[in-house]
Amino acid sequence: MTDWLAQAADEGPALGRALALSGRDHDEHAAVQAFLPGLHGWLRDRLPSARIDREAMIPADVLSSASSLDLFGLTIPERFGGLGLSMSAAGEIIAGVARRDRSVAVCLGLHAGLGLRGLVHLAREDQRERWLPPMAAGEYIGAFAATEAGAGSHIAGVRTTARLAEDGMLVLDGEKIFVTNGGFARVFTILARTPGLGGHRHGWSLLLVTRGDPGFSIGREENKLGIRGSSTTAISFQGVKLPMDRIIGEPSGGIEAFREVLGWGRSLMAFGCVGMARAGLEMSLAHVTNRQQFGRPLIAFGQVRESIARMRLDVISMESLARLAGWHSARGLEFELLASAAKLYNSEAAWRTADRTVQCHGGSGYIEETGAARLLRDARITRIFEGANEVLRFRLGCAFLDQVLREGLTPPPLQSPGLTRHFAGMANAAADIEKACLRLKRELGLRLYREQLASAALGDAAAAWLALWATLARIDGEITTLPAMDQSAWLPLADFATRCLLRDIQDAISHALVADEELLVALGETPGGNPPGSLSGEEQIKTRVKPQSDFTLG
Amino acid sequence: MQTDNPSIEATVHALIAELAGVDAASIRNQDHLMQDLGLDSLQSMELLSRLSETYGVDPDMDEVMAAATVDAVISLIRDILARNMAA
Numbered sequence: 001m002t003d004w005l006a007q008a009a010d011e012g013p014a015l016g017r018a019l020a021l022s023g024r025d026h027d028e029h030a031a032v033q034a035f036l037p038g039l040h041g042w043l044r045d046r047l048p049s050a051r052i053d054r055e056a057m058i059p060a061d062v063l064s065s066a067s068s069l070d071l072f073g074l075t076i077p078e079r080f081g082g083l084g085l086s087m088s089a090a091g092e093i094i095a096g097v098a099r100r101d102r103s104v105a106v107c108l109g110l111h112a113g114l115g116l117r118g119l120v121h122l123a124r125e126d127q128r129e130r131w132l133p134p135m136a137a138g139e140y141i142g143a144f145a146a147t148e149a150g151a152g153s154h155i156a157g158v159r160t161t162a163r164l165a166e167d168g169m170l171v172l173d174g175e176k177i178f179v180t181n182g183g184f185a186r187v188f189t190i191l192a193r194t195p196g197l198g199g200h201r202h203g204w205s206l207l208l209v210t211r212g213d214p215g216f217s218i219g220r221e222e223n224k225l226g227i228r229g230s231s232t233t234a235i236s237f238q239g240v241k242l243p244m245d246r247i248i249g250e251p252s253g254g255i256e257a258f259r260e261v262l263g264w265g266r267s268l269m270a271f272g273c274v275g276m277a278r279a280g281l282e283m284s285l286a287h288v289t290n291r292q293q294f295g296r297p298l299i300a301f302g303q304v305r306e307s308i309a310r311m312r313l314d315v316i317s318m319e320s321l322a323r324l325a326g327w328h329s330a331r332g333l334e335f336e337l338l339a340s341a342a343k344l345y346n347s348e349a350a351w352r353t354a355d356r357t358v359q360c361h362g363g364s365g366y367i368e369e370t371g372a373a374r375l376l377r378d379a380r381i382t383r384i385f386e387g388a389n390e391v392l393r394f395r396l397g398c399a400f401l402d403q404v405l406r407e408g409l410t411p412p413p414l415q416s417p418g419l420t421r422h423f424a425g426m427a428n429a430a431a432d433i434e435k436a437c438l439r440l441k442r443e444l445g446l447r448l449y450r451e452q453l454a455s456a457a458l459g460d461a462a463a464a465w466l467a468l469w470a471t472l473a474r475i476d477g478e479i480t481t482l483p484a485m486d487q488s489a490w491l492p493l494a495d496f497a498t499r500c501l502l503r504d505i506q507d508a509i510s511h512a513l514v515a516d517e518e519l520l521v522a523l524g525e526t527p528g529g530n531p532p533g534s535l536s537g538e539e540q541i542k543t544r545v546k547p548q549s550d551f552t553l554g
Numbered sequence: 555m556q557t558d559n560p561s562i563e564a565t566v567h568a569l570i571a572e573l574a575g576v577d578a579a580s581i582r583n584q585d586h587l588m589q590d591l592g593l594d595s596l597q598s599m600e601l602l603s604r605l606s607e608t609y610g611v612d613p614d615m616d617e618v619m620a621a622a623t624v625d626a627v628i629s630l631i632r633d634i635l636a637r638n639m640a641a
Contacts, residue, residue: 150575156592157575202576202590255588398596405615445612446603449596 004328004338008473009412016415016477019323019470022092023085024330032089036096042069043100052103052229053374056221062104063184067138071097075112075120075264080132087264088326091271095319098275099282102378103229105272110180111135114265114386115142118189118206122249122257131187131208143185144265145176145235146258152388155204155258160237161193162207170194170247172207172215172240178385182233183221186211189261191254194247203252206261207242215240226377263339266386267329270322270342273350276379277318280357281311283372287361298360307356313471313497314349320470321345337399338466344392345463347382354379394452397459397512401448404437411469414476418491422472422498429468429505433461436509453515461508468501562609562635566628569604573597583625591624598622605631611638 008015021029046065052058066072074090076082085093090112098105119131119142134140151157160174172192179188187210194205209216219234249257285308288298298304321342328335354376358365365372383389403409409430414423440454448455475494479487563583571578574591587593593601602618605611605627611634621627 154575155594156573156597158592200589201582201585202574202580202592204592252589255592255594395596398599402615446599446606446618449599449603450607 004333004335005410005412007328007331007333009410012412013415013476013480015327015412016473016475017481018327018477019320019474020477020481021088021323023089024326028086028089032085032092035093038069039071039093039096042066043097047101047104049101050369050371050374052101054228056223056228057231058104058107058229063107063138063141066104066108070136071108072111072138072141073136074108075116076132076136077120080128081136082132086326087267087329088271088323091268091274091322091326094268095271095275095278098272099279100275101229102272102276102375103227105275106227106230107141107181109268109272110144110265111142111185113268114144114261115181115185115187115189117261117264118248118257119187119208121260122206124245127208127245127248135187140186141181141184143179143181143188144190144261145179145182145188146191147178148174148176155191155255158191158193158204160190161195162205162242164194164196165241168244170207170242170244172209172237172242175234175236177234178222179233179235180385181231182218182235183231185231188235189248191258194252194254197247198250198252200252204254204258205250205252206248206254206257208246208248209237209240209242213240213242224381226374226380228377259336262386263325263329263336266339266343267322267325267335269382269386270318270325270339270346273346273379273382274315274318274322276350276375276382277311277315277346277353280353280372280375281308281315283370283375284308284311284357284360287364291362304360307360309496310500311353311356313493313500314353316474316493317467317471317497317501318342318346318349320474321467323474324466324470337396337403340387340392340396340399341463341466343386344389344396344459345467347379347389350379350382390452390456393456393459393463395459396462397455397457398449400462401437401440401455401458404434405441409434409465412473414472416476416479416487418479418487419472419476419494422494425498425502426465426468426472429465429502432509433458433465433505436461436512440512451515451517453517453520454512457508457512457515461505461512464501464504464508468497468505471497471501562631563628565608566601566605566624566631569601570624573601581624583623583628585624587622587624587627595619601627602630609635611635 022032023029042065047062070083073082074085074093078084094105094109097108116135119128135142148158148160150159160176162170162172165171176190187208190207190209191204192207194203195201197203197205215238217236222232224232288304291298325335325338325342328338358372358376361370361372364370368374411426411430440448444454472494475490478490567578567581570581570591574593585591587598599618602613606613609631613630613634617630621630
């Protein structure tokens with residue numbers, strides 16, 4: 001059993017109850033719930049969302065009023081002037097902002113996650129004392145820069161380099177692109193090559209660069225499809241001289257540090273996706289209950305009802321999966337794999353929900369004024385930034401396969417008698433995934449690590465299985481803390497979650513087992529149509545896959 | 555399939571250079587795949603995957619995971635080829 005599954009099994013029902021909370025424990029949950037009314041008031045009264053999108057900038061008074069609400073200090077320890085919130089609690093607040101405005105949520109989430117995690121978690125005490133108080137107060141806004149023209153997800157391709165000069169200073173040269181908050185941030189955490197530092201000839205380090213450093217310059221604002229109010233710029237360094245105390249963490253420890261920072265960034269982004277999906281659900285629900293067609297409200301029609309049900313499920317499963325990553329982070333457990341799964345699953349679900357929102361609104365969904373179109377535009381980037389989903393799928397699939405082959409996949413038990421069938425479905429799906437992993441290992445061996453299709457499809461299966469586990473564990477927790485008369489509302493959701501996510505898992509397994517890169521190469525060379533004699537995808541699935549995890553209701 | 559042992563080192567260097575985006579001439583055998591060359595665990599697996607295809611070998615997963623330096627990768631391929639020859 002994987003380490004994180006073993007830990008979850010040890011916790012038993014406590015995990016489910018924890019996933020029902022917006023924080024690491026009841027005290028933090030209560031603090032978040034007390035914080036939210038003020039946040040909602042600020043969002044309602046002070047955030048001109050349509051104007052932010054139209055003018056493609058966040059007004060200065062929005063940023064200053066966000067400071068007065070402590071929104072720049074969410075993840076900074078209290079002794080440095082912040083709120084000291086856990087990942088889950090900060091994520092709940094980021095989700096609340098994203099429900100109203102994605103540009104502001106991206107600004108705050110980037111600051112709280114990628115922008116600050118290195119300083120909060122890896123920096124020395126003197127560095128924290130110097131930089132964290134003004135960042136908590138919103139005087140200095142944080143940014144993070146890793147991407148370059150030749151290095152997106154391929155970190156080894158980073159060319160920005162800091163060399164140790166004879167005077168003991170680092171001299172930094174290079175350029176970063178797509179830097180969120182770049183237009184107004186003061187403190188930038190960047191990833192650069194640092195050859196020779198820490199005894200490594202080709203090391204990488206996280207460095208702190210500030211807006212005022214001589215030789216540092218900022219490019220023009222990018223004109224984006226969505227999250228138009230957020231700032232995105234290039235930044236460049238020409239002979240920027242930095243003292244050695246601008247290294248965050250260990251010299252040449254940048255690759256390991258990058259993983260930790262990225263895990264936080266992806267997790268908070270996954271929470272932001274929850275807010276987007278919740279906005280879509282609420283907008284859609286309001287529309288389909290009021291809009292009449294054929295003498296009935298739209299919600300009376302089965303297809304609309306199904307769409308709303310899937311949106312409702314998506315919100316709960318996304319939130320549960322993000323909280324699962326937060327739960328592991330709060331206990332100091334390995335959470336990067338769960339963060340990747342949450343980013344992948346939640347961004348796909350946010351996009352799916354935004355698309356359903358437009359569809360539920362019919363023609364008016366295509367008109368900017370309803371807000372559905374803006375939601376769709378805003379949601380699109382989540383599948384790209386902080387790790388393109390294609391890369392995450394492949395990497396998650398490989399990592400999951402390694403763990404499953406080494407330690408198996410056994411879901412931690414659920415407590416509620418009403419969830420017995422659901423647990424059996426989840427356990428059968430785990431068995432199917434194990435068998436698929438064994439078969440792929442036998443048939444492809446190490447080719448799994450260079451051919452992408454099978455591993456990527458396995459990544460989808462992993463994300464859907466983890467979402468199912470998180471959702472059922474959370475429902476288990478909700479049920480065990482509610483009076484009997486209130487428990488029944490959760491069971492239909494458990495039924496629907498199990499049915500939908502088992503289907504997603506089986507689709508992904510089938511895709512993994514029939515993945516045929518050679519066929520795609522042949523198709524690329526065929527001028528239209530399928531090559532003669534090839535089986536359709538459906539025929540291939542019928543001939544090669546026999547799923548065990550059929551789940552029926554009743 | 556290649557079986558010429560003296561070329562193993564050059565082949566490993568060339569593949570690492572491609573994956574890590576560095577000049578092959580700058581790679582030394584004592585370099586750590588991650589800390590010196592920036593290859594994470596998945597890229598290291600891809601490296602071994604491509605080498606196993608090149609040399610027609612099937613290394614054990616545990617052996618692959620344990621190969622953390624350039625030298626260890628070269629030794630792994632050489633050892634498997636020698637075992638195969640002896641078998």
